Amino acid sequence: MDIYTILKLIWGGILCLLMIGLALMVGMDMGVGTLLRFVGKDDAERRTMLNIIGPHWDGNQVWFVLGGGAIFAAFPTLYATSFSVFYLVMIMLLFSMILRPVAFEYRSKADSTRWRASWDWTFLISGFLPMFIYGAAFGNILSGVGYHFSWTGQYYQDSSFISYLLNPFVILCGLLSVSLSVYQGGVMLMLRSNDPIYSRARNFSRIAGVLAAFLFAAGGVFICFMQGFMLTEPVNTAMPANPLHGQHVARAAGAWLLNYSAHPVLWLLPVAGLASMICGSALVTLKKTVLAWWCGMSAWIGVIGTVAAAMFPFLMPSTTKPDQSLTLWNSTGSLYGLTCMLIVSTIFIPLIITYTSWCYYVMRGKVSTAEIANDPHSY
Amino acid sequence: MQFLRLAGLAAVLVVALLFAVFVGDQGPWYFAWVIGTVMIILISGAGAILFDAQETASDDQEV
Amino acid sequence: MDMIDPTVVELSRFQFALTALYHFMFVPLTLGLTFMLAAMETVYVVTGRKIYKDMAMFWGKLFGINFALGVATGITMEFEFGTNWSMYSRYFGDMFGTPLAIEGLMAFFMESTFVGMMFFGWDRLSKPAHLAITYLVALGSNLSALWILIANASMNVPEGTHFDPETMRLQFDSFVKVVFNPDAQAKFVHTSVAGYVCASLFVMGISSFYLLRKQHRQFAARSFRMAALFGIISTVAVITLGDVLGRMDYEKQPTKIAAIEGLWETSQPPYAPWLLFALPDNEKQTNYLEIGVPYVLTPLITHEFDKPITGMHELQNEAEPHIRSGIEALSALKRYGQTHDQTDLDAFRQHKEDLGFGFLATQFAPGQDVTNISPDEVNKVVEATKPAILPNVFVVFWSFRLMVFLGLSFFLLFAVSAYLSLKKQLERNRWILHLCMWSIPLPVLATEFGWITAEAGRQPWTVFNRLPTFLSSSTHSVTYMAISLAGFALLYSIFIAAELYLMFKFARLGPDEHDTHGTSALSHNAAAPAAH
Numbered sequence: 017m018d019i020y021t022i023l024k025l026i027w028g029g030i031l032c033l034l035m036i037g038l039a040l041m042v043g044m045d046m047g048v049g050t051l052l053r054f055v056g057k058d059d060a061e062r063r064t065m066l067n068i069i070g071p072h073w074d075g076n077q078v079w080f081v082l083g084g085g086a087i088f089a090a091f092p093t094l095y096a097t098s099f100s101v102f103y104l105v106m107i108m109l110l111f112s113m114i115l116r117p118v119a120f121e122y123r124s125k126a127d128s129t130r131w132r133a134s135w136d137w138t139f140l141i142s143g144f145l146p147m148f149i150y151g152a153a154f155g156n157i158l159s160g161v162g163y164h165f166s167w168t169g170q171y172y173q174d175s176s177f178i179s180y181l182l183n184p185f186v187i188l189c190g191l192l193s194v195s196l197s198v199y200q201g202g203v204m205l206m207l208r209s210n211d212p213i214y215s216r217a218r219n220f221s222r223i224a225g226v227l228a229a230f231l232f233a234a235g236g237v238f239i240c241f242m243q244g245f246m247l248t249e250p251v252n253t254a255m256p257a258n259p260l261h262g263q264h265v266a267r268a269a270g271a272w273l274l275n276y277s278a279h280p281v282l283w284l285l286p287v288a289g290l291a292s293m294i295c296g297s298a299l300v301t302l303k304k305t306v307l308a309w310w311c312g313m314s315a316w317i318g319v320i321g322t323v324a325a326a327m328f329p330f331l332m333p334s335t336t337k338p339d340q341s342l343t344l345w346n347s348t349g350s351l352y353g354l355t356c357m358l359i360v361s362t363i364f365i366p367l368i369i370t371y372t373s374w375c376y377y378v379m380r381g382k383v384s385t386a387e388i389a390n391d392p393h394s395y
Numbered sequence: 396m397q398f399l400r401l402a403g404l405a406a407v408l409v410v411a412l413l414f415a416v417f418v419g420d421q422g423p424w425y426f427a428w429v430i431g432t433v434m435i436i437l438i439s440g441a442g443a444i445l446f447d448a449q450e451t452a453s454d455d456q457e458v
Numbered sequence: 459m460d461m462i463d464p465t466v467v468e469l470s471r472f473q474f475a476l477t478a479l480y481h482f483m484f485v486p487l488t489l490g491l492t493f494m495l496a497a498m499e500t501v502y503v504v505t506g507r508k509i510y511k512d513m514a515m516f517w518g519k520l521f522g523i524n525f526a527l528g529v530a531t532g533i534t535m536e537f538e539f540g541t542n543w544s545m546y547s548r549y550f551g552d553m554f555g556t557p558l559a560i561e562g563l564m565a566f567f568m569e570s571t572f573v574g575m576m577f578f579g580w581d582r583l584s585k586p587a588h589l590a591i592t593y594l595v596a597l598g599s600n601l602s603a604l605w606i607l608i609a610n611a612s613m614n615v616p617e618g619t620h621f622d623p624e625t626m627r628l629q630f631d632s633f634v635k636v637v638f639n640p641d642a643q644a645k646f647v648h649t650s651v652a653g654y655v656c657a658s659l660f661v662m663g664i665s666s667f668y669l670l671r672k673q674h675r676q677f678a679a680r681s682f683r684m685a686a687l688f689g690i691i692s693t694v695a696v697i698t699l700g701d702v703l704g705r706m707d708y709e710k711q712p713t714k715i716a717a718i719e720g721l722w723e724t725s726q727p728p729y730a731p732w733l734l735f736a737l738p739d740n741e742k743q744t745n746y747l748e749i750g751v752p753y754v755l756t757p758l759i760t761h762e763f764d765k766p767i768t769g770m771h772e773l774q775n776e777a778e779p780h781i782r783s784g785i786e787a788l789s790a791l792k793r794y795g796q797t798h799d800q801t802d803l804d805a806f807r808q809h810k811e812d813l814g815f816g817f818l819a820t821q822f823a824p825g826q827d828v829t830n831i832s833p834d835e836v837n838k839v840v841e842a843t844k845p846a847i848l849p850n851v852f853v854v855f856w857s858f859r860l861m862v863f864l865g866l867s868f869f870l871l872f873a874v875s876a877y878l879s880l881k882k883q884l885e886r887n888r889w890i891l892h893l894c895m896w897s898i899p900l901p902v903l904a905t906e907f908g909w910i911t912a913e914a915g916r917q918p919w920t921v922f923n924r925l926p927t928f929l930s931s932s933t934h935s936v937t938y939m940a941i942s943l944a945g946f947a948l949l950y951s952i953f954i955a956a957e958l959y960l961m962f963k964f965a966r967l968g969p970d971e972h973d974t975h976g977t978s979a980l981s982h983n984a985a986a987p988a989a990h
Contacts, residue, residue, distance in 0.1 A: 070574065070578060071574035071575065071577070071578040071579075072571075072574055073574075074529065074570040074571070074573055074574055075567065075570045075571030075574060077529075077533075077570065078562060078566050078567045078570045078571070080533070081532075081533055081536050081562050081566060082559070082562035082563060082566075082567065084536045084537050084540070084562075085536060085555065085558045085559035085560075085561065085562040085563075086559045086562070087555075088536075088539065088540065088547065088551055088554075088555030088558055088559060089551070089552075089555030089556045089558065089559035090555070090559075092547055092548055092550075092551025092552050092555055092627070093548050093551075095539075095540045095547055095551060095555065096539075096540055096543075096544040096545070096546075096547035096548035096551060097544065097548070098540070099537060099540025099541045099544070099547075100540065100541060100542070100544040100932040100933075100934070103541055103932070103934055103938050103942070104938060104941060104942070106537065106540075106541050107541065107941075107942045107945060110533065110534055110537055110541075111945055111949055113533055114530040114531065114533050114534060114949070115530075115949075116530070117526045117527075117529045117530040117533075118526050118527060118530050118953055118956065120526065121522055121523060121525070121526030122523070122526065122956055122957075122960060125523070125960050125963075125964070126959070126960065126963065166460045167792055167795050167796075168545070168626065168929070169545065169548055169549065169626045169627065170460070170462075170544070170545045170548075170929070170933065171544055171545075171548075171932075171933065172460050172933050173933065173934075177938075256622070256624035256625045257625050258624060258625045258626055260626070260795065349551070349552040349555070349556075349630065350552050350622075350625070350629040350630055350631075352629070352630050352631055353552045353553065353555075353556060353629070353630040356556060356630065356633050357556060357559060360556075360559075360560055360563060360564075361563065364560075364563040364564055364567075365563070368563070368567050368571075371568075371571060371572075372567075372571055375571055375572075375574065375575055378575065378579065378582055378583065379574075379575075379578060379579075379582065394578070421634070421638045422637075422638045422643050423643070424640075424643035424644055424646070424647050424699070424702075425604075425638075425643055425646070425647075427647065428646065428647045428650065428651075431647075431651070431691075431695055432493060432600075432650075434691070435493070435497075435654065435687075435688055435691045435692060436493060436496060436497040436500065436688075438687050438688075438691060439494070439497045439684045439685075439687040439688040440497050440500050440501045440504070440684070441687075442683045442684055442686075442687040442879075442880070443498075443501045443510065443680055443683060443684050444501065444504075444505065445683075445880075446679065446680055446683050447505070447507070449882060457882050457883070457885055457886070458669065458675055458676070458678075458679030458882055458884055458885060
């Protein structure tokens, strides 16, 4: 294999890792946001919940921004095309995402009940909606997206954004992502709170885990029957990153399972995902919260791994011009760009993980309601 | 232990020196920013300490 | 046929300008206030006086209110390239995405992770450890600005990339050239230090408010002193770097500098006047009501007395051969895309430097296609493209002047404030306190004018001389754009209302009650009793 292909593969892997990191860390905080109004019955409880993720939400949110930045740098064509074809959906995602920092910082800074109640609704929206759209985006990409390129490389959209939302499979994917985030958020609350938050969060987590397992299995059934995409001719993996030439793609029902039949070992991924969800629910019931947190992580690895294994090497297939589908081979950055980004990432990602863990270590322990009332900086 | 600390200090100094030489050469304005920002902070801090000194030295309550 | 709707391009530009300018209402304060917090906390750690901790905590709280909006609106910027500037992102993303991603990895992560520690860690960390965290937040936010400005500089003065006909985009080829781009260097320092100025005046203004009401006097006088010294040095640096940027534009972006100075005809050194006032008109290509100071322009821009500055008329004429050659380049490139034939590639290579001008010409060609038109039509297209190489002169001319006038007036304001603060005569000169208080928004306004100058002056390009704005945007419908614009306008209005409400609330409230003890605890070593 030549070096460019290897770099493309490495970046495909990093893309998966980023998607998992983003779903896990941001999803956890969003789960807490979604649960805020349901688990916290009064203002003191809600503030306790917010302060559990208070010191970390900002850092976690950067996974989201970093996801955007890394796709921009390593997959410029994918970044340019996917964000534009999903325009109104992306804008909705953006709106709900930008409400969050403001809600955190502003909610508890004024005493009026109406002020706080409005921000609590904002937390629900900005917790639920982004995770729903995150999942729905995966659903849409699996179903294929309508777009084509002109000779200059400009994309043109061939289907309306309504079709990206009103599709049962897409809604299912969105709900799966929401349930996993609620599960993880609930576990996080259990880790750092006492009753009554603890037991309410436990109930939600337990249900969310089971629901996620059910949705994931149902999604699997969809995948078996839906129109997938496949390369009909061998492709030059080291080809210049240009979607206009060099690929021949066909659509076929069940094509997303081809990689699985070629490499049966891949079945471990969906199995691991499903098992993690069920085990997670059981562990929550048994109050083994730390283990349950790690189960949530392996559930995300299982889910995103399953999608990646099904789609490889596709990143965003086109329904209207399948030959121009974006794949790992035709939408990355240049050899130089990928090398550069790889060096930077190998330096900084371990560093980030180290200091993020250190921050969690410093802020460890249960958050009590009394502590919050005395701290002028608390949310 | 003493030796380790010295070695660590030496390593930091060498890195700082290399940084200064390289950035000073390639990006003089970046270098100026580093030096300038440190200077601004020190002078502004010195102003505050001077304020305390002025306060102690005179009976004047005015600010 | 796939066509580009000019209305959508204009709406995309408007949306980007709106969200970027809005984002930059909050960024400068973050850039400066973090270092000022670090300075205050340093004094606290060195002297052990609690009043400096109170200062760091109080200004930290106001910083937090501002920071939240900076982060929120920054997320928009990261995604807007993809959602609205699809062709730009695809064409330039290989290089442009890299500094953006590094910003996330190196700076934004650091800033955001440690900002939580900074707020929540007062009781959990030792004094030096907390101080180190504060410095890391300050460094993080400024490194963030560094990478963003490196990215921005590459749009204005593209370095480290070349066009590749195989991938149909600009390929990244030199990291070092991108990072040490002279334009990036000067821009970063100019912007970061302008942030220091904004933060200084913010702290001085609110301190003045307390001094005028004779509240928290010890607290306010110390904050004022630190901010005034912080501000005066920063203002000098902003002006110096502004001058450097002017000379850089003179060398690298002649259309921008000519528009900034409203210079239609090439200047006659050394007499050439610097215009204080004029009403430039793009249509008629002339200025009305010129008032200028002779002998200033040439040394101001070039630092010499005999160098002419090329005027916009001459720049337009100089562009003509480039436009013609660019049309050749684009035609050859299109043929090559279909045939992959060596002769077409060679034809393209002859003209490849001017490809950007070929792209620029497409908007004036029938069917937005210059690759297949008669020589007669080519002449028409060239004539139409010539004036299009100029930015909107009126906007650039005036935003630049307003920025400069404001900048110079800050210099005076800080000089007088610092002097009076050092002499401890602030309360005797209430007018300066009033002036500082009312000037709080002005530096932010000046930075906004600075951005308008830089980015409106870059037009009609997104990547200077490489990719025109017209081709850069996504191909949305007007309806899509209207929906997103309305959403941004609504959301951002709510945000600014909430932020101003909280800012005023907490500024009025002043430092917390326990801060009073901090101040009076100080009186044991001061001869005079504290004035509460």
